[in-house]
Amino acid sequence: MNGEAPLKKQRISPEKPVTVVLGTQWGDEGKGKIVDMLAAKADICCRCQGKSYAFHLLPSGIVNEGCTAVIGNGVVVHLPNLFEEIEQNEKLGLPHWEKRLKISNRAHMVFDIHQVVDGLQESGRGKNLIGTTKKGIGPAYSSKATRNGLRVGDLLGDFNVFSDKFHKLMDYYKSHHENLDIDVENELEKYKDLRERVRPLVIDAIPYLYNAIKDGKEILIEGAQSNVLDIDFGLYPFVTSSNCSVGGVCTGLGIPPHVLGEVYGVVKAYLTRVGLGGFPTELFDDKGERLVNRGHEYGVTTGRKRRVGWLDMVMLRYSAMINGFTAIAVTKLDILDGFKEVKIGVAYLLNGQKIEDSFPALDEDLKKVKVEYITLPGWQEDTSGARKFSDLPQNAQAYINTIQELMGVRVKWIGVGQARDSVIELF
Numbered sequence: 001m002n003g004e005a006p007l008k009k010q011r012i013s014p015e016k017p018v019t020v021v022l023g024t025q026w027g028d029e030g031k032g033k034i035v036d037m038l039a040a041k042a043d044i045c046c047r048c049q050g051k052s053y054a055f056h057l058l059p060s061g062i063v064n065e066g067c068t069a070v071i072g073n074g075v076v077v078h079l080p081n082l083f084e085e086i087e088q089n090e091k092l093g094l095p096h097w098e099k100r101l102k103i104s105n106r107a108h109m110v111f112d113i114h115q116v117v118d119g120l121q122e123s124g125r126g127k128n129l130i131g132t133t134k135k136g137i138g139p140a141y142s143s144k145a146t147r148n149g150l151r152v153g154d155l156l157g158d159f160n161v162f163s164d165k166f167h168k169l170m171d172y173y174k175s176h177h178e179n180l181d182i183d184v185e186n187e188l189e190k191y192k193d194l195r196e197r198v199r200p201l202v203i204d205a206i207p208y209l210y211n212a213i214k215d216g217k218e219i220l221i222e223g224a225q226s227n228v229l230d231i232d233f234g235l236y237p238f239v240t241s242s243n244c245s246v247g248g249v250c251t252g253l254g255i256p257p258h259v260l261g262e263v264y265g266v267v268k269a270y271l272t273r274v275g276l277g278g279f280p281t282e283l284f285d286d287k288g289e290r291l292v293n294r295g296h297e298y299g300v301t302t303g304r305k306r307r308v309g310w311l312d313m314v315m316l317r318y319s320a321m322i323n324g325f326t327a328i329a330v331t332k333l334d335i336l337d338g339f340k341e342v343k344i345g346v347a348y349l350l351n352g353q354k355i356e357d358s359f360p361a362l363d364e365d366l367k368k369v370k371v372e373y374i375t376l377p378g379w380q381e382d383t384s385g386a387r388k389f390s391d392l393p394q395n396a397q398a399y400i401n402t403i404q405e406l407m408g409v410r411v412k413w414i415g416v417g418q419a420r421d422s423v424i425e426l427f
Contacts (some may be wrong), residue, residue: 015216017261020249023226024319026273028299028306029266030415033233035061035222037413037423041066043217046209048252049074049242050137050224061220062209063096070205073106074252075224076140077113104205105153105255113138113182114172120177120351141241142394148172152202155195158220163188170202202330206254221249227319228359233361238277246323256311265325265409268314269333269399272306273298278366280308281345294333310343310373313406318359320409328407330400331415333392334422339378342399346406376402384417392416 019038023029039045045061061067065198071077086097114136121139143149148169150399154162168185212219226242233245243247250257260325271281272290283291288308290298297306319325336342348355355368360366379393386392392414404411414424 001066001073010212012210012256012259013259014213014259018213018221018249018255018259019220019261020221020223020246020263020324021230021264022223022263023218023244024265024267024316024323024325024328025271025312026228027226028272028274028297029226030329031222031266033264033330033415033420033423034264034413035220035329036063036420038220039067039101041218042220044068044070044099044209044212046070046218046219046221046253047075048072048221048223048271049244050076050310051246061222062089062097062101063094065100068100068102069097069208070101070253071101071107072205072253075103075104076108076110076137076144077103078110079304080112080190081110083194083197098200101201102205103152103201105151105156105202106205107152108140108144108149109152110134110136110140111150111169112187113170113180114143116175116180116182117173123168123368138241143169152198154392155191156199156202159192159195161338162191162420166191168248172236206404209253209255213255218312221253223248224261225323228315233318233322234364235277235359236361238363240276244320245387262326263323264317264412267311267328267330267403269311269330269409270295270311271315271404273310274299274304274306278360278369279307279309279372280348280362280366280369281312281343282307283309287339288338291335295332310344310345311403312371313356313403314348314356315347315359316403316407317357320407327407327410328403329411329413329415330403330411330421331397333400334351334383334416336378336387336396336399337383338380338381341375341378343373343375345371348373374402385426386416387421389424392424 008115017048021031021035023031039061042061043068044150062069069397117139118136140149150165150169154165166188167184170182175181215353223244227239227245229240230243230245231239231241232243239416246263249260273279291304291308297308298304299306348371350365350369376399377395381393383396389397412426414421
């Protein structure tokens with residue numbers, strides 16, 4: 001080794017570690033509000049997987065003029081929807097987006113045929129519906145896994161090559177669904193136009209983020225969906241088609257795990273879900289109706305009424321084990337205002353065994369569990385005006401402290417309303 005030049009140090013030592021925001025339950029926890037609050041200070045805001053719905057494809061940070069938004073390789077992109085969404089937000093005053101939106105050349109594309117097939121697959125399940133939004137996400141990830149998918153980089157390459165691959169993808173689906181009616185040549189003409197529109201936005205996101213981390217940029221990553229919808233850790237098959245736990249951050253953006261700093265989990269103060277499948281703490285009485293109405297619990301994309309129930313600590317501890325949350329945000333605490341008592345599910349009983357931190361892998365088991373609850377006194381006061389923890393009623397403070405103690409993770413923020421400033425910060 002004598003006389004040889006020393007190797008350059010390759011490991012990034014971030015001056016400002018990357019911040020991550022993830023869902024902890026079945027989604028719809030109110031991640032967008034926490035992301036919006038944090039994005040106000042971020043230089044770059046990234047999506048790493050899935051296809052989120054309140055802001056559909058655009059990362060939430062795009063609304064902040066000083067923030068660049070990155071759609072990572074782990075996201076599946078329907079380009080017509082993306083540009084439609086951009087146009088809608090331009091009318092609302094979205095500033096200078098064309099200079100601040102970056103799309104990974106490795107991101108896979110969702111095509112109209114994926115959306116058609118998504119609907120056919122869901123309707124073909126009969127009573128065993130998964131609850132897909134029929135936006136083509138699952139079939140697009142299936143194309144990715146079966147290696148006949150097309151990436152944004154393919155679109156920007158030789159269009160004859162892209163056209164050939166596109167025809168093969170269409171033939172693949174036609175061979176599996178005989179009645180599909182897709183005008184392939186019309187689709188190709190549409191993508192000829194789209195490729196010129198998207199070209200200025202496309203980058204190799206890996207060196208872009210590497211250099212941003214090295215240069216000390218503030219980077220925020222927002223996960224779509226939630227831990228119990230993760231393809232590996234969720235309640236299979238009632239899951240999304242990507243990894244929405246912390247591992248998806250690295251694979252969906254191409255960044256190393258040691259650059260991650262704070263990993264914030266977002267917890268709704270009660271529990272909701274859409275679609276079929278087990279839901280041990282679900283409420284079917286007037287309390288459930290009250291939560292639906294007070295919380296406006298209807299799907300953003302589908303308009304479907306959400307199922308509601310008490311907070312499930314078994315689920316939350318499971319999410320914490322996987323993701324290593326450094327702190328959590330508890331949202332929509334104000335929706336529990338006026339309840340005489342509130343409950344938290346703290347353990348499951350399944351086949352005579354007590355389960356406290358291992359969420360069942362099988363839906364059949366989740367449907368069989370009995371829940372052990374603790375009951376806390378409610379607060380019959382309005383919390384929406386609280387801006388300090390001490391402003392909350394004593395029983396509301398006790399509810400937050402109980403969540404913190406049972407989950408083993410500190411509560412950093414409490415959401416008490418829809419307004420941007422209706423968030424209590426504890427530390």
